[in-house]
Amino acid sequence: MVEIIGSGKPVRLFAAGLHGDEWRDTSCILEEIRDTGESKGEGRGKSPKTGTLALLTLVSKGEYISTLDSHYYPGPGKILLEAIERLRPDIYIELHSYSKENFEKLAGKDRIRKIGVPAFSVLKEGVLIGSVSPHIRWKYFPKEALCLSFEVEKGNPASKELVSRFVKLIGEMESRDEFIEYLKEEFPEQAKKAIEDYRHFYGEL
Ligand SMILES: [Zn+2]
DSSP: OOEEEEOSSSEEEEEEOOSTTTHHHHHHHHHHHHHOSOOOTTTSSOOOSSSEEEEESOSOOSOOOOTTSTTTTTTTTHHHHHHHHHHOOSEEEEEEEEOGGGHHHHHSTTHHHHHSSOOOEEOSTTOEEEOOOHHHHHHHSOTTSEEEEEEEETTOHHHHHHHHHHHHHHTTOOOHHHHHHHHHHHOHHHHHHHHHHHHHHHSOO
């Protein structure tokens, strides 16, 4: 179920627990946002200063199907896809988690050659940042939308803590450009790589 806090533009949609057991390390991040803060309106969560925050704390605990697989969004990701279609978010975040042994697969330079999508950028505390699946990026979001995936390292509390910080910050942000400015400031090298990948893969920014 999608829980909606606040109203109007920009619309932000954050989703966690997209497949398999990833909910174990990601759902709690969004639950914390939902359950804390001075409550306004419906008595849950803290409304962002502007616009809407829509939270989908759990998409699917079922079978692990990658979001790069065309069967994911119409299948286990159906409630997520419906939320995207209904809300048309300006800011869209997926929270994923990964096991250490898959680090190379996600962040290795040859990801683009092997599976056709750019490698994730490494922030710190094992947190990776990248775009979202091409299956939804262009069909549902305008170029100016901010679409991000964060990867939390499984079983690493510091990793979870950092993503929680990002999610709270983005929950108050107004635009993609505001996030890019933030990233340039805090993680200049990663920002450069993320922007280059984006240009390379998707054309102009
Ligand atoms: Zn995932």
